[in-house]
Amino acid sequence: MIFITGGVRSGKSTFAEQMAAQRAKELGGRLHYLATGAPSDEEMSKRIMRHQQKRSESEFMWRTWEQPRHIERLASSFSKKDVVLLDCVTTLLNNELFFLNQEWEEEFLREVFERLLDGIGVLQANCAELVLVSNEVLNEPLGTNELVLKYSFMLGNLHQELVKRADRAYLVESGIPILVKGGRG
Numbered sequence: 001m002i003f004i005t006g007g008v009r010s011g012k013s014t015f016a017e018q019m020a021a022q023r024a025k026e027l028g029g030r031l032h033y034l035a036t037g038a039p040s041d042e043e044m045s046k047r048i049m050r051h052q053q054k055r056s057e058s059e060f061m062w063r064t065w066e067q068p069r070h071i072e073r074l075a076s077s078f079s080k081k082d083v084v085l086l087d088c089v090t091t092l093l094n095n096e097l098f099f100l101n102q103e104w105e106e107e108f109l110r111e112v113f114e115r116l117l118d119g120i121g122v123l124q125a126n127c128a129e130l131v132l133v134s135n136e137v138l139n140e141p142l143g144t145n146e147l148v149l150k151y152s153f154m155l156g157n158l159h160q161e162l163v164k165r166a167d168r169a170y171l172v173e174s175g176i177p178i179l180v181k182g183g184r185g
């Protein structure tokens with residue numbers, strides 16, 4: 001598993017696509033793009049269309065899946081030789097946290113945390129390489145808002161756990177990927 005993080009517009013999605021395509025070439029499997037985001041406004045809709053256009057024009061054959069929750073349900077769509085790019089973990093977390101409009105009690109947060117890790121684990125077990133993209137939103141001062149603090153702890157812990165499980169991890173800054181864990185493999 002490869003974990004890629006970076007700030008907004010850092011270039012992490014482009015880097016992740018290159019990395020996934022390279023791995024698919026090496027492994028001889030198909031390439032899947034798993035989008036967890038939704039076109040929430042006009043700007044996002046256009047951005048998604050641009051991404052889709054770019055993938056359709058690329059030299060690689062991408063198959064796109066739009067799955068905001070329950071990513072594990074896609075597992076049977078992949079083969080053990082395939083490469084899956086999941087973009088992105090942050091949106092997946094948001095979708096889980098806000099879907100039920102539930103109070104962020106400790107038990108609920110723990111359940112979401114485990115559900116996400118389980119879902120990612122199921123995907124990982126059903127493909128050759130899982131490339132995860134996430135947002136580095138924790139560099140700002142956290143302030144004192146309780147929800148922001150809970151969210152930040154949750155995302156931080158999730159990132160730590162995913163990096164622990166990943167063979168390689170990158171931080172992308174201004175379009176430059178910095179290898180923070182693992183070899184160049």
Ligand SMILES: Nc1nc2c(ncn2[C@@H]2O[C@H](COP(=O)(O)OP(=O)(O)OP(=O)(O)O)[C@@H](O)[C@H]2O)c(=O)[nH]1
Nearest residue numbers: 008009010011012013035036037048051066087088
């Ligand atoms: N629903 C859907 N979302 C997509 C699709 N292709 C890309 N996306 C979403 O587009 C987002 C990534 O693109 P950007 O918003 O440009 O990424 P960014 O984080 O702002 O910038 P970078 O760091 O440069 O990647 C992710 O949330 C993807 O899930 C698609 O086919 N369908």
